[in-house]
Amino acid sequence: MDGSVVVLGGAELAQPVIDNSLEHAIFLTARAALRNAGLEISDIDDVVIACSDQIDGRAISSMITSGPAGAHLRDEINLASSPSHAVAMAALRVLSGQVKRVLVSSWGKHSEGELELAEHLTTDPFFDRDIGLSEIAAMGMQVSLFRSRFPEAASASREVVLKNRHNASKASLRSPDPDSDRVLFEDEFEKSPIVAFPLKRIEIAQPIDGVCSIVIAAGEDTIGAGESEPIWLRGVGWASDGYRLGERSLLDLPHLRFAVSEALRRARLRFDEERIAFVEVDDYCADAELLTCQVLGLSDNGGLQKDIPVNASGGYLGIGRPAFSGGLHRFHRAVEALAKSSHENQADVAVVQSSIGFAGQMQTVFVLSRT
Amino acid sequence: MTQKVAAIGVGQTEFRKTSEAESYPSLLRQAAGRALDSSGLSIGDMDAIVLALAPEALMGINHAERWCVDAVGAVGKPLMRVQTGGTTGLSAVQAGYHHIASGMFDKVLVVGADRVAESGDAQQIFNKIWDPVFERALPLTTISMIAMSAVRYMHLHGMTERQMARVSVKNHANAMLNPFAHLQQRVTVDDVLNSRYLAWPIKLLDACPQSAGGCAVVLSSERSLDASTHVPAWISGIALTGDTYFIGDRVGPKATHDYGDAGALEDAARKAYLMAGIEDPKKEIDVVETYASFSPVELHNVEALRLCDNGEAGRLFEDGYFDLRGETPVNPSGGVLCSNPISVTAMVRFAEATLQIQGRAGARQVPEVGVAVATGAGGSHQFFNVAVLTAEPRQS
Numbered sequence: 001m002d003g004s005v006v007v008l009g010g011a012e013l014a015q016p017v018i019d020n021s022l023e024h025a026i027f028l029t030a031r032a033a034l035r036n037a038g039l040e041i042s043d044i045d046d047v048v049i050a051c052s053d054q055i056d057g058r059a060i061s062s063m064i065t066s067g068p069a070g071a072h073l074r075d076e077i078n079l080a081s082s083p084s085h086a087v088a089m090a091a092l093r094v095l096s097g098q099v100k101r102v103l104v105s106s107w108g109k110h111s112e113g114e115l116e117l118a119e120h121l122t123t124d125p126f127f128d129r130d131i132g133l134s135e136i137a138a139m140g141m142q143v144s145l146f147r148s149r150f151p152e153a154a155s156a157s158r159e160v161v162l163k164n165r166h167n168a169s170k171a172s173l174r175s176p177d178p179d180s181d182r183v184l185f186e187d188e189f190e191k192s193p194i195v196a197f198p199l200k201r202i203e204i205a206q207p208i209d210g211v212c213s214i215v216i217a218a219g220e221d222t223i224g225a226g227e228s229e230p231i232w233l234r235g236v237g238w239a240s241d242g243y244r245l246g247e248r249s250l251l252d253l254p255h256l257r258f259a260v261s262e263a264l265r266r267a268r269l270r271f272d273e274e275r276i277a278f279v280e281v282d283d284y285c286a287d288a289e290l291l292t293c294q295v296l297g298l299s300d301n302g303g304l305q306k307d308i309p310v311n312a313s314g315g316y317l318g319i320g321r322p323a324f325s326g327g328l329h330r331f332h333r334a335v336e337a338l339a340k341s342s343h344e345n346q347a348d349v350a351v352v353q354s355s356i357g358f359a360g361q362m363q364t365v366f367v368l369s370r371t
Numbered sequence: 372m373t374q375k376v377a378a379i380g381v382g383q384t385e386f387r388k389t390s391e392a393e394s395y396p397s398l399l400r401q402a403a404g405r406a407l408d409s410s411g412l413s414i415g416d417m418d419a420i421v422l423a424l425a426p427e428a429l430m431g432i433n434h435a436e437r438w439c440v441d442a443v444g445a446v447g448k449p450l451m452r453v454q455t456g457g458t459t460g461l462s463a464v465q466a467g468y469h470h471i472a473s474g475m476f477d478k479v480l481v482v483g484a485d486r487v488a489e490s491g492d493a494q495q496i497f498n499k500i501w502d503p504v505f506e507r508a509l510p511l512t513t514i515s516m517i518a519m520s521a522v523r524y525m526h527l528h529g530m531t532e533r534q535m536a537r538v539s540v541k542n543h544a545n546a547m548l549n550p551f552a553h554l555q556q557r558v559t560v561d562d563v564l565n566s567r568y569l570a571w572p573i574k575l576l577d578a579c580p581q582s583a584g585g586c587a588v589v590l591s592s593e594r595s596l597d598a599s600t601h602v603p604a605w606i607s608g609i610a611l612t613g614d615t616y617f618i619g620d621r622v623g624p625k626a627t628h629d630y631g632d633a634g635a636l637e638d639a640a641r642k643a644y645l646m647a648g649i650e651d652p653k654k655e656i657d658v659v660e661t662y663a664s665f666s667p668v669e670l671h672n673v674e675a676l677r678l679c680d681n682g683e684a685g686r687l688f689e690d691g692y693f694d695l696r697g698e699t700p701v702n703p704s705g706g707v708l709c710s711n712p713i714s715v716t717a718m719v720r721f722a723e724a725t726l727q728i729q730g731r732a733g734a735r736q737v738p739e740v741g742v743a744v745a746t747g748a749g750g751s752h753q754f755f756n757v758a759v760l761t762a763e764p765r766q767s
Contacts, residue, residue, distance in 0.1 A: 001475065053454070054433045059426040059499040060456040063750040064616050073627065073638065076613045076754070077462050080424070081436050081452035089451065089466060095473035097373045098646075121433040240440045240450040255447055262449075266475070357437045362450070 001266045003095045003219075005233040007368070009037030010214035010332040014322050017111040018209040022056065025211045027068035030105055033213035034070075044215075045099035047071040050079045050086035050106040052324045054118035069105040069213070082356045083212075083328035084364035088236050090216040101217045108323030110207040115323055122358075124243070135284075136204065138358035140196025142250045143287040147198060149251060150302025153290050157203055158189055159304050160286035161317055168314025203286040205315070210322020212329045229339040234349075235269065235367035237262025245359060253295045256363040260296060260353070267367035269349065271297060275369075277347035279308055280334045282326075282355045283315040292353055292360075313337060327354030331366060338368055375764050376471045377596060377603030378464075380410025380589035381722040381731075386553035386710040389488040392583030395430050396442035398484035402585030402715075403443055406480065410589040411600050414444035417589075418476040422452040423463035423483030425714040425749070428499065431490040443482050456500070457662065457749030458611060459483070460586065460718025461756045465609050467590045477595035484585030485714035493581045493713075500751075513664070514578065518570035519618065520752055521667035523631030525572070527682070530670055532572050534685035536563035538666040539576050539708060541688070545695055546705025548734035553582040553710040563666075577666040579711035586715040586722055593764065604728035604743070608647030608759035611747075612639040618751055633668075633675035636746065636755035640676050647759040649742070652677040657740040658700045658727050660720035662748040664707045673701060676744065676757075695735065703727070703735040717747025717756065724760050 011032035018025050034041060047070050053061045062078045069076075079085040083106035090102040116134060123133045147153045192202035216233070239255035239262075241248050264271060279298065283289040289311060290302055299305035313319070313333040322329050334352045341348070348370040356362045382405025384398055392398065407413060420443050422436050432438055436452035443450070455462040460483060467481040487493050494512040501511045509515070524530050540560055546552035558576055566575040596603060614628060614635035615621060621630035628634025640652075649655050659676065663669035670684040678699055679687050687693060693701040702708075704723040707716055724743035726732040740762070747756040 003474070052434070053426060053428070057503070059428045059496055060454070060750060062455060063500055063753065064502065066613055067616055071613045072615060073612060073635070075611045075642075076455070077466060077611070078454050079451055079466075080434070080454035081422075081450070085451045089469065092466075092469040092473040092475065095475065096469050098472070118433055122435075122437055123432075124438060125432065238449045238451075239447055240437075240445050242441045242446045243438050244441075258447060357434075361437055361440070 001095060001235060005091045005094050006217050006219065006230040007233060007335045008039070008215040008217050008230050009033055010212065010335060011036055012210065012212040012329050012332055014208060014210045014319060014329055016208050016320065018109060018211065022107065022109055023064060023068045026065055026105060026107055029211040030068065030070050030103060030213040033103065033215055037215040039101065039215060041070050044070055044074065044101050044103045046093055046102045047074050047076045048079065048086045048090045048102055048104045049076065050083035050325070050328065052080065052108060054121065055108045055110065055113060055115065055324050057113050070103045082362055082364060083325050084331065084354045085238065087216065087328065087331055087366065088238055088364065091233055091236060094216055094218045101215060103213060103215055104328065105213040106325035106328040107211040108325045109209040110323035111209050115207055135358055136196045138245060139204065139285045140199050141245060142359040143199050143285060144197065145250055146287050146291055146302060153287055153302030156290055156302060156304045157286040160283065160289050161203055164283060164311050164315040164317035167312050168318025171314050199285055205284050205317050205321035207323050208320030210325045210329055212325055212332050214328065214332050231335045231338050232369045232371065233366060234369050235263040235267030237266065238364040240362045250359055251291065253360065256292065256295050256360070259363045259365045263365040263367050269367060275347055275349040276308055277338065277341055277345065277350055278312050279310050279351045280313060280330050281310060281353045282360065283311060283317045284321060286317060288360065289315065327356065327364065330354055334368060338370055373472050374474050375593040376468050376606045377591055377593065378588050378606065378725040378760065379591045379601040379603055380406045380412065381725050382406030382409060382587040383551045383719060383722060384584045385551050386582040386584035386712055389486045389581065389583040392486060395435065395484055395486055396439050398583065398585035399439055399442040399482055402484060402587040403480060403482045406587035406589050412478065412589060417444065417448065417478050417480045419449040419470050419479045420445040421463045421467045421479060421481045422450060423459045423481065423714050423718055424452055424454060425456055425459040425485065426496060428490060428496045429493060429713060430486045455749055455754055457713060458717050458747035458754045458756045459749065460715040461721055461745065461747035461758060462611060464588060464718060464721050464758065465611065465756065468606050468609055471590055471592045477592040479590045480587060481590060481718065482587035483715040483718055485712040486583040487581040487711065487713050514573060515570045516618070516752055517665045517668060518573050520630050521572055523622065523629065524667060524671055527629065527631040530667060530685045532564060533560060534670065534688055535572065535577055535666040536560045537688045538669045539563045541694055542702050542706045542708040545703050545735060546709035549704045551710065552705045553580050573665050579664040579707050582710050582712040584712040586718045588718065588722055588725065602729045604725040604760045605764040606758060607761045607765045608643035610639045610642035610646065611754060611756035614753040616751055616753060631671065632681065633671045633755060635753065636672060636675040639755045639757045643757040643759050647761065648765055649759060656699060656742050656744050658703060658737045659744045660702055660704060660706070660723045661746045662707055662717055662720055664711055666708060669701065672746065700737045703732065703737055720745035720747065721758055728760050728762050
């Protein structure tokens, strides 16, 4: 990108149930992010949020939630399509040269409502609601297609679940299953029920409550005395696929290909360069990670990618999937991991992919670097 | 360095009752098509799309941005959706502006639609924007919300119901010249005063309709503009300010702004004016499209925009100062009192301001417009945005 954008710091809450009001959880997280970035709220120019009215249970959630997110008497905008779009919008604002620091927040408390009902009401009321189309049903259809084309994916999916849970336990982050820090036993996997053929429950990331905030800023001038090493946002790309599953290319994912090509083009980077240290991708179900890696060219035939670390944070399968705000949590964890990675390692770039909507309808890709 | 941004195309559908309007995707498609036609471009020329969709509870499909990707031509393209309550339409324009001002994109389509009353009466939906424990049972709605502001404004500045009615008369008369307006009926001051109360002092003819319709604008970077075919309306200033949520925090000695005034609008205007180099709004602004869903709102809006001093608006409205052929025309389109497709109402203000700059506003055209201002309002009368459009590019 022409122009420099940095991530100064961030904070998150990600738990099966956040035992606090949503407004207070947002306030605590936003304040922690500012502290980690070495800033006060008075240092912030604009606020960008991403929230879902249906998950929050308010017809215009931002009325009550934008204040705790730091928006009082500030320029504020809600990108209700995706938390990744909120990060992109913050970058656009910084690149416009009109603001220097933007506080980005997103959240979702599945514990306060019926997530599946809210998702079901995203469907076409005339043709799709009565047949019970849901996100899990869409996952099942996509995975069924994937495994019929690439039979190896069925066994590789098990490895993804094992890997991500193991990674999460190594990272010492909580997971929705209190026993998940032990290695998954074969018969536990076998006993897990099928919820949307051929997907087993254990292969689907379980929803948790989440709140996340980060600070996006302009270049070196804005780097303060924060606790976190600033990480550079070098490229971003995003694109959407159509609504109807039957009209989409569910395995080729052309909109993801476009998003990653735009992100890499803006970062002036190729995917096969030795500079890529790790990749964080959406594992809303285990096969989603396999499919995304395949589209990114990291693997083939539905198999597990082994050359570059994928979801070293543990992903959603290891930690739980924050309702709505997951993409911002993934971005924040990638930033933290890159900041902590060894400076002796020449691989200083991370690629972060997130999706939202049925079968990954909307895709966003970021390229981060330490330098 | 900030890339300069201009609006080069506008599309609106005819606003009407929801029961008489086309489907939501169809309204989007129509609005987008008309905006592209007016700019001489096709959807293939668009680098990105921004969708304006305010509380989707009104049109009844959660996260409808996923449902209508195809309708707005966004398959395979970057698409974002903005939701900032009543300010959504202008916030979406602001998002499109930043796409281009960043240097990353050259042509952006900003589009939206609404079918208010699809899911039942809008006020039933608007009751759900309030706190479930303390406020919904009052009941708070947007009508009672503005009624309280109006009462406060009456207390502060002596506004009368007759002055409110004068605003309604002006806007209804202007709407007769706007082929897109939902309500096209002349009313008199007595008609307004004799209409039934909704929440004192707001009467039926002081209030907006529940409209269905779509709106779209095409934004372009300066570097990709075709000077031979495009008539640009330059976005020289654009900003939003959000006030506190709780109305009670906006009265009393600790209030940052008084609920009777539109202090956050004044703040947003100050920022937008600064960007555009506007120093004397009374003299420099030629026309205003301001978001006033109820007639008393227009009075404190013109004061917040510094078109007159606080407390002067009532008398000036009575004197015709803000009439179509007055000193500073306000809402020559008929404004929100005559069309309110909520997701795009603030975008329509921007679209109408664009038409005024371009000289394409037909019978409602104000002569020789060099500077036009569009505003949005939303939330608990807490979010306000302002855009300054100019015939010549300027940015400070």
